[in-house]
Amino acid sequence: MEKPFAVTLDVGSSLANLTGSWRTERPLYVDRLPPCNHACPAGENIQGWLYHAEEGDYEAAWQVLVRDNPLPAVHGRVCYHPCEGACSRGQLDEAVSIHAVERFLGDEALKRGWAVEAAPESGKRVLVIGAGPSGLSAAYHLRRLGHGVTIHEAGPMAGGMMRFGIPKYRLPRDVLDGEIARILGMGVELRLEAKVEDIPGVMAEGGFDAAFVAVGAHLAKRVDIPAREAAKILDAVSLLRGIESGEPPKLGRRVVIYGGGNTALDAARTAKRLGAEEAVIVYRRTREQMPAHDFEVAEALEEGILINWLRTIKQIDETTFTVERMELDDTGWPQPTGEFETIEADSLVLALGQNVDTSFLEKVPGVEIRKDGIVEVDEHMMTGHAGLFAGGDMVPAERTVTVAVGHGKKAARNIDAYLRGEVYAPPPKPEVVSFDLLNTWYYTDADQSVQPMLDSLRRRTTFDEVLGGLDEDSALFEARRCLSCGNCFECDNCYGVCPDNAVIKLGPGKRFEFNYDFCKGCGLCAAECPCGAIKMVPETI
């Protein structure tokens, strides 16, 4: 070829120079486990459903949500959201109000009638005992896996503690009924007032291949208080159950509630709504030590509930309660002081916790029951009796609706494997994203959306729902506050900041790829990834 004067070589491109050979470390795209997902007792993929909600695709978001939790409208209201405690955004400004978005999605689903498909029939049948959160969750997940499910429930209605333990002002019954109806609509058979006394018998008779027991813990714990004259004493469980069955007990003008858990607060707030002028909680330790959640205590105080911390009830004489002042010792344990006070009250509600009614399990061979009445299960949620699984409040775990729903899912997956003669192996969990892996520079401050609260008068006198939901605008805003910890949200940062154009953008929804021919391994992409979805690993030679 004829070349111009003084030019001897053809023009070439630097693309011939593969600078990838300089690299000692290579970037990798990873999906790490966001702290919210890690903290969720129901194993929800929270970051995953928020990702779709951010786009305004609420149905896709909901479908991801219900892969793990069949009751989002319930959980958006009653879950104590450990996810928000773990949320990375909490270290930046305020945690994402995950429960409020979950509630919005749950309510949208009920409003629009979104449904889930069950898998083709497997021909196997599973007996579920108890229609509380754990039993309903197991039934739902088993149906999704294609198994036939029949629930036997001793009570007159499904819902368990969600109905008979959580007051209406926290969980309106149309919401609960709607979500239960959706599960039943998948072909789950529900038998009410069908208490199971003989599990092997019912299984044989009904041709069941496995069973899941989740009868909960509903026997109220008692305490002996010397009472000279007959005093009106009842327990919180019967109080709350009485309201639900339309027979609220008569409590009188002044009510004392004994205990410091969430149930004690529910009982006190219920008593107030039933017309009690005074509802006084007596608890032997301090506010900081109360097992009840802080927001519940705050809401109760707003509603005029009185709380006497560091007190025990020593004696009751008709309407006069003698209480002793306690003092914390060095170990934080309350010790009596010998100083006494009196409180006037018409009735006493005991809220001291609940035990499991295990009488029907004692006969089943192989089932181990601890001294405190809790049923032992292995890591597959199976009791000592092959094919009999258990979960919820009756097995060793924290007693919340969310834990119960998580048990139901876990049990369903294990039962599914058991029915195929296999052992369920959960997929390996990726590493959890720590806050220092995020580059928060790229997120601006945005305050948490606030849910509306019912006015004070109606809170004291009616069972109307206290906390309102977010409208679509606010729910979308809230979803978009998610930092997407550990999972690419296609912000284009890696694509932009690479000085060597070694990141290939694959287009919407397809994320990115590295061009290792040119990547020099500088690590800028990993350092500038806002959500910690790029990892640098040493190059092998």
Next chain:
Amino acid sequence: MAQRIKFYQTGTFTVGNRLLDETARTVQATLERDNSLTSGHRACQGCGEALGARYALDSAMRAADRKMVAVNATGCLEVFSTPYPETSWRIAWLHSLFGNAPAVATGVAAALRAKGREDIRVVAQGGDGGTVDIGFGCLSGMFERNDDVLYICYDNEAYMNTGVQRSGSTPPTARTATTPTVGEHPGNVFGQGKNAPLIAMAHNIPYVATASVCDLHDLEAKVNTAMSLHGARYVHVHVPCPLGWGSQPCDTLKVARAAVESGLFPLFEARDGRVTEVTPIRRKVPVEAYLKLQKRFAHLFKEPRDEQALAAIQAIADRNIARFELIDGAVA
């Protein structure tokens, strides 16, 4: 759907993202960006200048509808991109001498005018050595004549290509090959400084701006504004050099951010000799946060720390913050 915020995960400082309106994304976020400086160039790992040049030129290419000529002064940017016979440039590109890029660009603009091709825009670029030292006479002449050229200076604060020698842009106390950390006052001297953007403003040219490789949205907006105007325009881009500054290659943008957030590198725009806009500091940091990331300042932190020098550098940052009002009154 009404959206209270026009950004994703609120106010995107990220390069782009899937939820943002197409028009609000950066040029760098697009599949169609020109990659004016393409892969295979020999810049060091994490080179701020290579990144800054692609940011600025891709943006200028879009603004000029791809009718653009770039003149490049000798320096790192030229050396690492064009070892004969290879080139990393995917634009019309001319290499000038170290000191005459502004004059060559003036000539290119004059030639295009003579040929009636005023639709083709001219950009000149160089490092801080070629701009604030060697080429400064030519640059001042280009400003004074108000030639229709956008001059972009990539400031990495020393002559990096030849082995990190001090330039007029090297900050006080910084170690370079010619300002070693010996004697009573180690590193570069506390002189009077040479603020090229302010000198450019003194020519009352239509547009002067400072930008940083750490703030892409700001940088692209400024290049766009510059390209929308005619006459002599000057954009001064702060680009960390991992080799010369002794910073980690992965920290290039972190270092650049610390320079902006400490006030050491103020971001502003000026029209016809007057400052018209400043980019406020988002999360203020002390100058130490910037200095500690770089080995060229390591001697300041050896025990006993050079408190006097640190205070003097902090004073420079504070003066910038006050002068350019980089923090809202209440906070400052």
